[in-house]
Amino acid sequence: MAEIEEGGERPANAVCTEPEEPAEGAGGDGAGSGGDRTGGGDGASSGGAGARGVVAAIVGVVGELLITAGLVLALFVVYSLWWTNVLADREAQREGSKVRDGWEQSERPGAIDIAGGIGFLHVPAMSSNDVLVKKGTEPDELNQGIAGYYTSPVKSALPQDQSGNFSLAAHRDGHGAKFHDIDKIEKGDAVVFETKNTWFVYKVYEILPETSRYNVGVLDPVPEESGKKEAGRYITLTTCTPVYTSKYRYVVWGELERTEDVDAERTPPKELR
Amino acid sequence: MYGWIWRHLPGNTPVRTVISVILVLGVVYLLFQYVFPWAEPLLPFNDVTVDGAAGAGGAA
Numbered sequence: 214m215a216e217i218e219e220g221g222e223r224p225a226n227a228v229c230t231e232p233e234e235p236a237e238g239a240g241g242d243g244a245g246s247g248g249d250r251t252g253g254g255d256g257a258s259s260g261g262a263g264a265r266g267v268v269a270a271i272v273g274v275v276g277e278l279l280i281t282a283g284l285v286l287a288l289f290v291v292y293s294l295w296w297t298n299v300l301a302d303r304e305a306q307r308e309g310s311k312v313r314d315g316w317e318q319s320e321r322p323g324a325i326d327i328a329g330g331i332g333f334l335h336v337p338a339m340s341s342n343d344v345l346v347k348k349g350t351e352p353d354e355l356n357q358g359i360a361g362y363y364t365s366p367v368k369s370a371l372p373q374d375q376s377g378n379f380s381l382a383a384h385r386d387g388h389g390a391k392f393h394d395i396d397k398i399e400k401g402d403a404v405v406f407e408t409k410n411t412w413f414v415y416k417v418y419e420i421l422p423e424t425s426r427y428n429v430g431v432l433d434p435v436p437e438e439s440g441k442k443e444a445g446r447y448i449t450l451t452t453c454t455p456v457y458t459s460k461y462r463y464v465v466w467g468e469l470e471r472t473e474d475v476d477a478e479r480t481p482p483k484e485l486r
Numbered sequence: 487m488y489g490w491i492w493r494h495l496p497g498n499t500p501v502r503t504v505i506s507v508i509l510v511l512g513v514v515y516l517l518f519q520y521v522f523p524w525a526e527p528l529l530p531f532n533d534v535t536v537d538g539a540a541g542a543g544g545a546a
Contacts, residue, residue: 277487288514292522293531350535352527366537382535392534429536452534459533 293387294457301358301389308357309333309345316409331371332408334360334381335485336450339394343407350382358389360450367432372406372413372446372469379406380432380449385456385463392452395463396422403484404448404467410475412482415448415467423454423461431464439466 312330333343347354350361360383362369370377383391398404398417406413419439424431428438432449435441446469454463473482491509495502526532 273489274487285517288517289522289525292518293526296518297526350537352532355534363535384532384534387532424536426533426536431536451536453532457531459530462534462536464536 297356297387298358298390301356301384301387303358305345305358305389305391308347308359309343312345330359331362332406335405335407335481336398336402337405337485338398338402339392344383344391346381346406355382355384356388358391359383360391363432366429367434369432370434370446372408372448373411374446376444376446377434378432378436378447378449380451382451385452385454392450392463393456395450395452395465396454398450398465403470404450404465405482405484406448407475407481412473412475414470414473414482414484416470417465417467419466421464421466424464426459426462428462431462431466436466441466441468445469 308330312332329347329349330345331348332346334346335343345359347357347359347361348364350363354361360381362371363380363382367378367380369380372379383389385392385395398420400417400420402417404415404417406415421431421438430436431438431451434447435444436447436449439447441447448467448469450465450467452463453459454461492502492506495505497505
């Protein structure tokens with residue numbers, strides 16, 4: 214019985230393996246017949262089939278180019294929204310610690326190049342991180358993951374000036390995206406600027422959620438659009454809006470509330486605690 | 487196009503796969519290092535300053 218069963222299995226195995234070979238053969242036959250078919254087509258009208266082949270090849274290449282273009286655009290989004298942040302944050306980190314090191318070694322004034330960094334902006338409503346502030350709002354400068362103060366079209370005042378408008382710009386997206394959450398700032402929120410010796414505590418008093426890029430008046434020493442008529446010590450934050458585009462500008466105005474001297478431990482003012 | 491490249495790569499399938507991955511990474515590197523930084527200021531996605539008409543061409 215067992216022998217018969219084994220004997221029965223063997224042919225079964227043989228049957229199992231056998232069909233594969235014919236199947237391959239059949240596949241080969243199929244391909245062969247396919248080849249025969251195109252061959253027949255060639256035989257019927259060789260010029261037509263050749264043209265069809267050329268058209269198919271062109272369509273194929275165009276399709277592949279379109280897919281490639283889509284992938285490149287997707288990569289560009291990745292680059293804009295992620296990679297530039299990585300690069301900018303790295304550079305801002307390095308530059309920021311350079312500035313702080315320079316402050317610490319203040320017994321040798323001027324000995325360390327602080328690379329134009331004048332201080333750090335703290336906006337607790339927007340981010341718990343500080344933002345290095347440097348001179349200039351050119352792309353090269355803002356792409357370092359910093360906020361820049363305007364040199365043109367309206368020259369910014371500096372916080373220590375007795376009056377004027379300390380006007381800043383930073384990226385909304387990419388390149389550090391330091392003002393990404395500018396829409397989280399509300400009236401009454403604190404904006405603190407930290408320099409080597411002083412904390413400048415500003416209070417936000419007016420927000421302009423959308424304005425033209427040509428509206429340079431928002432940077433004026435007395436920004437009348439914010440409702441102010443007299444000279445004072447103001448701060449202006451500008452960036453683009455809505456997010457991911459540059460259609461309009463978003464503007465936040467603050468006014469100096471008080472200053473605090475920096476102590477030995479650099480204890481932050483109560484707004485930052 | 488990609489089929490043509492694949493057919494012209496040397497070696498067997500694993501070798502071609504490795505070469506393909508290296509080629510793709512190389513292209514991505516070139517894009518991130520040179521092409522995108524060049525293209526970005528030309529596109530209107532990241533102008534953050536108020537700068538009037540004069541600076542309209544330059545992103546900031």
